[in-house]
Amino acid sequence: MTILALTINGREHGPREVRDDLTMNDFLREYLGMTGTKFGCGAAQCLSCAVIVDNADGTSYTSPTCIVPARSFDGKAIRTVEGHASNGELTALQKAFINHFAFQCGYCTAGFLNEAQVLLERLARKPVARAELEQTIAEALDGHICRCTGYIKYHEAVRDVVLADPQRYLA
């Protein structure tokens, strides 16, 4: 058993005792009831389970949760799909996903949303040239599997958000 304490969507959770063999995905879904984070392939190959991990220096990255022990998140701050909207107001990215009809079944959406959000924040820190944008988006979303084949729509949605605020995201 391990003592786990972490911050999720700005709210502290724990400390609480968890099994060493408990995955982060089970911790979120079964212990906390946060079912927005999906369990897909169970092998980190579809990334529908990805959450955002925030570093102390202001940078972030996504991490799968299905194959990673919950205890490895001790002391960390993460964001899940439940943490994007504020007071019921969707983010520009969430609205773009809807406007582009990017998802159908929606199972992969949380992973794509988190990945795209990390990309936007990275671009805000390190803007890229317009000519590099398409490849940058493609590389960022690479690895996320959508069985409804919404890849192009996700890509276009992210592009729209970037192009709507070029001074923020483009060099």
Add this chain to the structure above:
Amino acid sequence: MKSETRFQIFASVAALTLSGLTGYAASQPVSNTLASPDSFASIADTDARSAAIFTELGKVLTNPRCVNCHPAGDRPRQTDQSRLHQPPVARGVDGHGTETMRCSICHGDANFDPGRMPGHPEWHLAPREMAWEGKTLAEICAQIKDPARNGGRKVEDLIHHIGTDTLVGWAWKPGFGRSPAPGTQQQAGALVDAWVKTGAACPAG
């Protein structure tokens, strides 16, 4: 359906199943052991003995547990079948992944069998110049002796690297669903030691 017909179908299915199982067994590695250096004592010619010892060590070096992280490209491989790593990852500048996809995001300090995840505190790819994938054992041998392509090591350093390094040692404790490298790390280290002491000769071809 007549009972005779049912029996014929049953017998055919049983024969096919048995045939399949036999084929499966035949496709499995014959041996997962390593011969000791002493096994090569009867080879009088020192160079030939040294090359034979390296060939035995080659069972380890060409094993998926090793080659998967000594890939020819920038993307590691995984599983006993050496499939391309999924999700797509790349070595990055330091071999520990790209800025946004570090190896350590998924690979923890130790194997996490509930998630089928291999792990080690220093999980990373071997440098590009140490790629073994697709190479013959002779090519790997020449490469492993070349300081420019072996991390600046003398051949003597390889005894420790292969024999005691804990990341290399993971190959013998790879966790659920992955076959370990042949023999033991200690046996592999003994082979390297014997190979070095016999002149570190390489096999032909």
